[in-house]
Amino acid sequence: MVAAGLNLRLTGWKACATDGERNMATLNPEELSPPVAEMKPAVVDINAEEVRKELLGKYPTKVARKRAKQIVVNEIGPDGAVPEIAVNVRTIPGIISQRGCTYAGCKGVVLGPTRDIVNLTHGPIGCGFYSWLTRRNQTKPRGPEDHNFMTYCFSTDMQEEQIVFGGEKKLKQAVQEAYDLFHPKAIGIFATCPVGLIGDDVHAVAREMKEKLGDCNVFAFSCEGYKGVSQSAGHHIANNGIFTHVVGLDNTVKEGKFKINLLGEYNIGGDAFEIERLFEECGFTLISTFSGNSSYEYFANSHTADLNLIMCHRSINYVAEMMETKFGIPWIKINFIGAEATAKSLRKIAKFFDDPELIARVEEVIAREMPAVEKVREEVKARCAGKRAMLFVGGSRAHHYQELFREIGMETIAAGYEFAHRDDYEGRRVLPSIKVDADSRNIEELHVEPDPERYRPRLTEAGVARMKEAGIELSEYEGMMAEMCSGALVIDDISQFETEKLIEIYRPDIIGAGIKEKYTIQKSGVPMKQLHSYDSGGPYAAFKGAINFYREIDRMVNNKVWKYLKAPWQEHPELAAKYVWE
């Protein structure tokens, strides 16, 4: 354990060449950290390689060998190459992980935020109950006649009788019942662990009920929890299902010049509302979001858009690729987390459409929004610069939120995803070299072909060339590591144990993770921000979201509560001056 009040210097750390400011913020922590009253902090060198060895040293040989490939020290090569990391492999039994299951990724993450599909969990009660609006997705029905089932939790509540004799009959009755009670446009069936084991054919039930009901689309997802290594498998299954059963059902071409879909945005804490406001002001027409503030009808019509924007690459890239193959819609990676990232993304979209009026309008919007952001940013940065963050979350958030921290002068010294794949870390350039293992193979890869009637490549060859010239990379994602500093630790599927070790060694100023980690981290005296469900905050996306986030982080890292952990009369009074920010 590193002693209190020490100034921790990172050795072997190379700030990214592109950012002089970051260089300063990270290389001279002594100058930038607020002075510690009446203490002369000794400088302790921390080398990421050494830390890595220490983390691995505590494991039995077999576990250590496996984890060694999942814990790497970032190193940006001259050609931009980054080290290889082993990811998307099974969690070791008994090692308490952040990861969820396939069902959680499918029902909870991707389909959960859609308001007007009745999401019916086929299984015992727990799975449905635990995914009952717990992600804080928000939605805004267009009027009182609009369905909103997001506050509902539908389950077949399987009992022993169904486990023994089969659950299809009960499932059919439940579908019929949901139809009779609510008359939804669509019903999605989600299989939980026992369903696959007893052999219920959820797809056959869906087909039968769809035919029987006539005006209600019924489709099923084989998203049993034991499939795949994490919720990532569930994302893939959800993508396949929504693409097969919903996308392309409604060919109505909507008004609007610049038609886009936003993929991998889930409207947590109202993020989507903020992004939608910007789209409208810029003059983009949003056809559908997958799936924040979305509706079944938007999905059905989404193939009429001309550009797909990907926020969370991990959870939704499959739909983008399939839409490109089938309908000819190109996709680009964007990011609305961070004010600068938002401006950059808006400009990228405008450049794609290459319309002078649109480009001017986007610039206007950015110019209008930025002063308020800058004002708060400067104020907050004065108090936060030089502080350090660690992010262990999601399949894209650990990457995106680094932007926001950087904007207020905070460097991310260690990061990792919970359920990402190598392309999310190292960039899509490694896709051809990813080995498909048994766990990935059991998730169906759909064979998609261009639609005979509706395939319409939105970009001609000249258009593609123009994109290249304009620096817009189509179907490309560089991954998280390319944007992290050399010397930063990258850890996939971090365990509780490793988190505790990192806190001991680095004493970070804040950690971003999920609710399961929150109180463990805070009990160690380190503030923790929930980046899945945003604690009770948000929105954090786009410009207004950035302001919210700066303020929130300021409140957290400069909070004085930690110094009261020990009362004055308790022993070791010097511990009262333990933390660097005091």
Place this chain on the structure above:
Amino acid sequence: MKDHNAPYTSTTNACKLCKPLGACLAFRGIEGAIPFLHGSQGCATYMRRYIISHFREPMDIASSSLGEKQAVYGGGPNLKQGLKNVQSKYGARLIGVATTCLTETIGDDVPLLVREFRREMAGGNGHEDLPALVTVSTPSFSGTHMEGFQAAIKSVVEQMAAGGPATEAVNLLPGFVSPADIRYLKEVLADFDLTGIILPDISETLDGPAQDDYEKIPAGGTPLKDIRAMGRARATIELGRTLFPQETAGRFLENRFGVPWRPLGVPIGLRETDRFFQVLEELAGCATPPRHDLERGRLLDAMVDGHKYVFGKKAVVYGEEDLVVGLTAFLSEIGVRPVLCASGGHSGNFGEAIAAVTQDLLAEPPLVREGMDFYEIAEEVEALAPDLLIGHSKGYHLARKWGAPLIRVGFPIHDRFGGQRILHLGYRGAQSILDRIINAILEKKQQDSPVGYGYL
């Protein structure tokens, strides 16, 4: 399981959680224990996140992380590897292994696997210092989180308690109550000068202090040596009327070790608490200490003072069966008319228990329904037109729709702060619930008033 009269096949907006969650909660109240779920890792993750959102405390649950291969070939190797890792990485002194619907469906014989594990570990691998291992069968397709909770307590006692020379200790099996409730029970026992063994004891493990250094396994919980000594105690007080006809941990201790079993209702409200204190007086051989007498007196005084606000109000009470029984007993005492007592649980003893605590107080018995979900409760509410709802956070939508105040009690509470510190038990708990009910009624009255009177 649905009520036999329920018109619906599916469960819409459930009023129950799944069985292994209850087992995890129970194990968390044992010193040095880590709950372990044998199944897919999603179960551990979901239950952790749910329990954490109520208690706002760390809640570790390990998992054997079964994949498709293990679902086909059996989860034994994963279970053993997981147990080994929990032992070495977390230093658990007890690992409570609960099954899930996955492993129950494929039929893994967990007690056998654990016996094998013990044998293998005893083979001189430097693992002689094995933690205590307790197994419990908790298939989610049979019963609710409360059955899981009680099953885990029963398993712990069955697999750990031993006989021997009698001690002065009194076993207290409180059921699933809040950390504040457990702290209260400890205080009462101490005031009676009784040595209590409370199982489980979540008073610190799920409501711990802020610390300088994180403890992998939080301090507190029922000490293992105390659990082992439960077979030698003077008596077992077991709380929960719906448990009475069942095979419980308390009944087991009586049958196996001859420890007298004193089943009681959960002490919520005046009379159920009186019964509890009466038993304590008997066991302690002394009168109720004055400060509890005073608390009782103040509660009665408040009941008289507050009567004008609550009399005749109609209430819907929902949640875990024994909690509802206790609350209903109390509501009847203060003049509130419980019109519907609903639970997602299905013990078969709910109606009888409600009748037992209300019969001489209510002119009209409430509607008592087992196996209910919130869709069905909402339908009943239409006809009953209640003035208030009492239960956990999942009733919020109904309360909002109906425009009635919701007094939050029990678990889960994730739309208010401090759920882990709600005191339900004893004269003090009743006092606090009474204050909250009356204030909710007054607040509603002010809100609904077109004038806005400030003197009520």
